[in-house]
Amino acid sequence: MASLRKRTQAPKPANDAKIAPKKRPRSKKRESEDYSDTQCEKCGSGEYPSELLLCDECDRGFHLFCLRPVLVAVPRGSWFCPSCSNQPNPPNLTLVQTKIVDFFRIQRSSRPAEKLSQECKKKRRRTGGLVMSKKRRKLLPFIPTEDSDRRLEQMASLATALNATGAEFSNELTYTSGMAPRSANCATLERDGMQSLETNNVIYLGIEPFKESTRCPPTANNNHPRLLTGLCCFKGRILKILTLQSSNFTFEVVEELIGLIEIDIRVMSKDDTETLNLCKTMMERGEWPPLMVVFDPREGFTVEADRCIRDLTIITEYIGDVDFLKNREHDDGDSMMTLLTAADISKSLVICPDKRSNIARFINGINNHVHGGKKKQNVKCLRFDVNGECRVLLIASRDIRKGERLYYDYNGYENEYPTEHFV
Numbered sequence: 001m002a003s004l005r006k007r008t009q010a011p012k013p014a015n016d017a018k019i020a021p022k023k024r025p026r027s028k029k030r031e032s033e034d035y036s037d038t039q040c041e042k043c044g045s046g047e048y049p050s051e052l053l054l055c056d057e058c059d060r061g062f063h064l065f066c067l068r069p070v071l072v073a074v075p076r077g078s079w080f081c082p083s084c085s086n087q088p089n090p091p092n093l094t095l096v097q098t099k100i101v102d103f104f105r106i107q108r109s110s111r112p113a114e115k116l117s118q119e120c121k122k123k124r125r126r127t128g129g130l131v132m133s134k135k136r137r138k139l140l141p142f143i144p145t146e147d148s149d150r151r152l153e154q155m156a157s158l159a160t161a162l163n164a165t166g167a168e169f170s171n172e173l174t175y176t177s178g179m180a181p182r183s184a185n186c187a188t189l190e191r192d193g194m195q196s197l198e199t200n201n202v203i204y205l206g207i208e209p210f211k212e213s214t215r216c217p218p219t220a221n222n223n224h225p226r227l228l229t230g231l232c233c234f235k236g237r238i239l240k241i242l243t244l245q246s247s248n249f250t251f252e253v254v255e256e257l258i259g260l261i262e263i264d265i266r267v268m269s270k271d272d273t274e275t276l277n278l279c280k281t282m283m284e285r286g287e288w289p290p291l292m293v294v295f296d297p298r299e300g301f302t303v304e305a306d307r308c309i310r311d312l313t314i315i316t317e318y319i320g321d322v323d324f325l326k327n328r329e330h331d332d333g334d335s336m337m338t339l340l341t342a343a344d345i346s347k348s349l350v351i352c353p354d355k356r357s358n359i360a361r362f363i364n365g366i367n368n369h370v371h372g373g374k375k376k377q378n379v380k381c382l383r384f385d386v387n388g389e390c391r392v393l394l395i396a397s398r399d400i401r402k403g404e405r406l407y408y409d410y411n412g413y414e415n416e417y418p419t420e421h422f423v
C-alpha cells in the first residue's frame with residue numbers, strides 16, 4: 001500500500017501503515033536497467049535512494065526533498081523533472097481582473113458591501129475591548145481590506161493559483177457522486193468527539209496524567225449524545241471519555257493523554273456559527289478575507305496576510321470534495337485533510353481539494369522537526385461539529401502582521417505528514 005500522506009488533526013488510523021516513499025516504479029522497458037548509481041541532480045548525492053525520484057523522460061534522479069517546492073510523496077503516474085516538464089517556474093501570475101467577479105461567482109447584492117463590513121466591525125466591537133478569560137473568547141470574522149481594487153488583486157492572486165493547479169473555486173464542501181454522500185458526514189461518528197458549535201463544551205489538551213473513574217465534570221454536556229466519547233478537562237486534567245452515562249453522570253477514563261503539549265481552550269457557541277456564516281456571506285458578496293497568494297521558489301504557492309489579522313479570526317474553511325478515506329489510500333495528493341475519524345475506519349472522511357477548493361489549500365505548513373518550527377505557526381486548524389456535520393476551519397492563533405506568511409501545523413496528534421524538509 002502506498003503511503004497515504006495526508007494532513008490530519010486526528011489520531012493515526014490503526015490500519016494506515018506508514019511506508020517510506022519508494023523509488024519510482026520504472027516502466028517495463030527500463031526494468032532491466034541498473035539505477036543503483038543514480039544521483040540527485042540538485043545535490044549530487046546518491047544517498048537516500050528511497051527518496052530519489054526518476055524523471056520519466058530523461059531518467060535523471062531528484063530527491064523528493066531537493067525539488068522546489070518539496071515533494072512529500074512519490075507522484076502516481078508519470079513524472080517529469082523541471083527541465084523536461086513544460087511548466088513555467090515560477091508560474092505566470094497575471095490574470096485579467098475583469099473575469100474575477102465571474103470566477104468567484106460574486107453576487108451583485110442589493111445590500112451594499114460596506115453594510116456587511118459595518119456588521120462585521122460591530123460584531124468585533126462586541127467581543128473586542130473586553131478583558132475576558134481566555135475560555136470565553138469568541139471567534140472573530142475576518143475584516144476585508146477596505147480598498148476594493150486591492151481586494152480584486154487578492155482575488156486575482158487566488159484565481160491564478162487555482163488555475164495553475166487546475167482546480168475550480170468552491171467555498172463549500174462538495175459531495176459528488178462516486179464519493180462520500182453528504183449523509184456520511186455525521187459528526188456523531190467521530191471517534192474522539194467533536195466540539196459542537198451549539199454547545200458550551202470546553203476542550204483542553206494538556207499534559208497531566210490521570211487514571212481513574214470519576215464523576216462527570218461540569219464542562220461535559222450530559223444532554224449531548226454526541227459527546228458519548230471525547231476529550232474533556234476535569235480539574236485541569238485531560239481525560240479521554242469512553243462512556244458517559246447521562247443517568248448517573250459517570251464516565252470511564254480510557255486513556256490519559258500525556259504529551260499533548262498544546263493547550264487549546266475553545267468555547268463554542270451559536271455566536272461562532274453566526275460568525276462563520278457572516279464570513280461566508282461576506283465572501284459571496286466580494287468582501288474577501290485580506291489574504292494574498294504569492295509564489296515562493298522554495299515553498300511553491302503560499303499565503304500572506306494583506307492586513308493585520310487578530311488572534312482568533314476565522315481565516316477560511318478548508319474546502320474540497322468529501323471522500324471516504326478508504327477511497328484515497330493510493331492518492332498522492334499533498335493537500336488531503338482529515339474531516340472525520342470514525343471508529344469504523346471505513347466511515348472516515350477526508351477533504352480532497354485537488355478539483356475544487358479555496359485559499360485554504362495554499363496555506364503552508366511548519367516544519368515539525370526543527371527547533372523553532374512551531375514559532376512560525378500563526379494559524380490553527382480546528383475541526384468542529386456544525387449542525388451535526390464536521391467542518392474544518394483555519395483560525396488565527398495569534399495576531400498576524402500585514403505581510404506575514406501564514407503557517408499551520410500539518411500534523412495534529414501524530415507526525416504522519418512528512419515536514420522534515422520544509423523551510
Ligand SMILES: C[S@@+](CC[C@H](N)C(=O)[O-])C[C@H]1O[C@@H](n2cnc3c(N)ncnc32)[C@H](O)[C@@H]1O
Nearest residue numbers: 069070299300301334335361362364365422423
Ligand atoms: C497543501 S500544499 C500547500 C500549497 C503549496 N505550497 C502549493 O504550491 O500548492 C502542501 C505542499 O506545499 C509545500 N509546502 C508546504 N509548506 C512548506 C514549507 N514550509 N516549506 C516548503 N514547502 C512547503 C510542499 O510541497 C507540500 O507538499
